[in-house]
Amino acid sequence: MTEEQAALFALMGAFLGLLVWGRLRYDLVAAGTLFVGVAAGLVPEDTAFEGFGHAAVVVIALVFVVSRGLTNSGAVEVLASKISNPDRPLALHIALISGVGAALSAVINNVAALALLMTVDLQTSEKAKRSPALTLMPLSFATILGGMITLIGTPPNIVIAQYRAETLGEPYGMFDFAYVGLVVAVIGILFTALVGWRLIPVRDGQGLRPSAPQSGLYTVEARAAEKGKAVGRTPTDLGDLLEEHDVNLLGLIRGDRRLPGFSRHEEIRAEDVLILEGEPAAIESFMGAAGLDHPAEGEEGDDGKPALPGRLTLAEAIVPEGAWVSGRTASGLRLLSRQGVALLGVSRQGRRFRERVRGLTIRPGDVLLLVGPPERMNDVMSWLGALPLAGRETPVLRREKAAFAALAFLAAVGAAVAGLVSLPVALLGCVGAYALGGLVSGREVYESVEWKAIVLLACLVPVAGALEQAGGTELIATAIVGLTAGWPAWAVLMVLMAVTMTLSDFLNNVATTLIAAPIGLGVAQAIGAPPDPFLMGVAVAASCAFLTPIGHKNNTIIMGPGGYRFADYWRMGLPLELLVLAVAGPTVWWIWG
Structure with a gap:
């Protein structure tokens, strides 16, 4: 091992250790790792920011925006409404919501798919008077499994496809991952629905905490x-x-x-x-x-333009003593025509009233439900003297544009699959269509991107490249080949997948993929095996983070609502990972080997 290799391994070890420690934001850890690498001369300065223009980074950012547009259109709302039945048997409910979650995760970001369906699942659990702990973990795991089906379903697939393009000259296509991903997703969902949920420990009152205080x-x-x-x-x-x-x-x-x-x-x-x-x-x-x-739909403002144009949101604000709006009515203030925001409803400490909402005299203590453009809300609340309730915004879906959103997305995917344009260009066209169609505002284009994930990936690309150029990944590949000397190629593949899967349980799946992809290619070259099964094996294994709440963002999201503890995940996650390994390994080798 050379001094450069040792230094890079030490840098990556510190990076991994800080991620597992979890006290610092992972994007800051990645940025700090890149800085130290450049300052120490381990990463060439002229490549330090190449990651921000990397095709995988661009695709992931665009997928976030496309997911927001599909959600805003209500295109996935119909699917969600069909699975909310509290009288349905638990196993059947898990199978349905997991199947829908997996299908959505194949076409939109799996975090967005979980966020959409988690609300539905929590409402169903509340109506059925059962702990959401029994269903949230299967749902989270299903959205992770579903992301394996397509190129854009999960970041590891995007990273692997781009790595193949750089090393072998051609990327994987949109549905190349489906041959293995679909098999793994179906078997994984069947396991969670029939057996897995029974392994989840549920304590008295787990996940059944009182709702947050409502107005x-x-x-x-x-x-x-x-x-x-x-x-x-x-x-x-x-x-x-x-x-x-x-x-x-x-x-x-x-x-x-x-x-x-x-x-x-x-x-x-x-x-x-x-x-x-x-x-x-x-x-x-x-x-x-x-x-x-809304009764004001179609009305015009003082400038003759629609009073409620484009993207709308519902926002809540409480009226304090001495507020300027106190003692006035929405119609008297000409709130809609002057400010472009309408009063949709009022909550008056549980008391009902017979007056029209727009003619109701506002009192201190009332909570107002306003509808209007998101960017106007803070200014309007300040003008009224009302205090916004943080975290209580509800987007108004543009359901009339659901068909447009779905067709624009399918057209983008079709163009990429047909080879008319590259995937980044196709997704950029879809984002442009959504922006022109009013499904995402210019502000939402930036707000919908998970910038921490983008910074993480962009900072790791040059560091991982430096490790590969220094021969570090080849050194690891050689060690794996040495430990498995004389083994058949499929058995070596299983070892690589097991190592990658273990790493993914404690690291971000993108970081795992960047580290494991060069190792997988090096192992394949060392034993004279075709590279595709080893790259596909890395993609599958890097996506399977079921043992801990920190391996995948979806597992972290459900931890609070489900009332889970750190040690709860492995009870269902370990059998599922072993099942995925047993199914995916032979399937990958059979199809790609």
């Missing part, structure tokens, strides 16, 4: 759109839909007159205003399902 139920007005599902039906007919979304219907307003009572058997007409009661996310979801609009 109360809002009284909201929503208008029946001409072609909405609510038109022609009675409030009684909407009972199942109301119950599904946990929303109450308090009455109807026709013209300027509120109909008597709850109007249970009154047929809803276009332009009728429904008085709803519920929490913001539930109301937004119900309005989308029933085809309801």
Whole structure:
């Protein structure tokens, strides 16, 4: 081992140790590692920032934006709504939500897929009166498994494809990973649904903590759109839909007159205003399902332009004593025409009121539910003298653009698969279409990117390159070849996958891939085996982080809501990793060897 190799191994060892320690942000650790490498002369200064232009980094950043656009359009909402049934047997629920999670993870970022379905799963668990610990871990593992199916499903696949392009001259295609990934995902989901969830330790009250303090139920007005599902039906007919979304219907307003009572058997007409009661996310979801609009939809501001244009969000704000808005009404303030934000509902300490929302005199202690462009909310709340409730924003989905979002994404994937353009260019075109179509704003393009992950990858690319150039990865490959001397090639592949899988349980999967890919290629060359099974084996193994909550971001996300402890993961994760190894190893060798 040369001095340069020893220094690089020490640098990588410090990097890995700090990641496992977990006290510092991983992007700062990666940036510090790059700085030390350049300062010590281990990483050439002229290559220090090449990682930020690396194709894998660009693709991962664009996937984050595409995921946001698909989520904003509500294109995946229909799938989510079909799996929320508290009366369904637990094993069947896990199989369905895991299957949907895996399918979504194949086409959008797996973190986004989990974030979308986790809310659905938590609501279903609450209605079924069971601990979410039984279902959240299977869901997390399923989204990880589903990411293996396509090139854009998980970062390790993107990194491996680009590494193959750099070393062998041609990258993997969009669906080259499906031959192995689909088999592994199906068998893994069957295991979690039939056996795995039974291995999860569930303590009394685990994950069943009281909900975060709520401001109360809002009284909201929503208008029946001409072609909405609510038109022609009675409030009684909407009972199942109301119950599904946990929303109450308090009455109807026709013209300027509120109909008597709850109007249970009154047929809803276009332009009728429904008085709803519920929490913001539930109301937004119900309005989308029933085809309801905000009463101000289509109105114009003082400048003659639509008063509520483009991307909208729901935001909550409390009215303190002495606030300027206190004693005034939304219509009196001309809130919509002046500020481009409308008052959707009010929560008054659990008390109901019969006044129209826009004509209600605001009092101290009221909590306002405002709808408008996200970038306007802070300014409007400051103008009103109201205090925003942090973390209580609910995006308004653009459901009318769901078909457009899906078609734009499929067109981008099709163009990349057909070889018309490269994948980064195809995804960039999709992002451009989403921006022009109003599915993502310029601000959201940047907000949706997980910049910590981008910095991590971009900083590690030159360090990993330096390690490879110095012969460090070849040294590790030689050690593996020496330990497995005389073994058949498929057995050496299994050893490489087991080592990679173990690393991934404690490191970021991108870091694991950057380290293991050159080792896999070096092992293949040393034993005279084809390189593809070893690169594919690294891609699969680097994605399988099931033993700990720190190996994959999805496992970290569910730790709090599921009430899990660090040691809970291995109980289901270890059998699953062994199963994946037993299935993926032979499958990789059979298809690619």
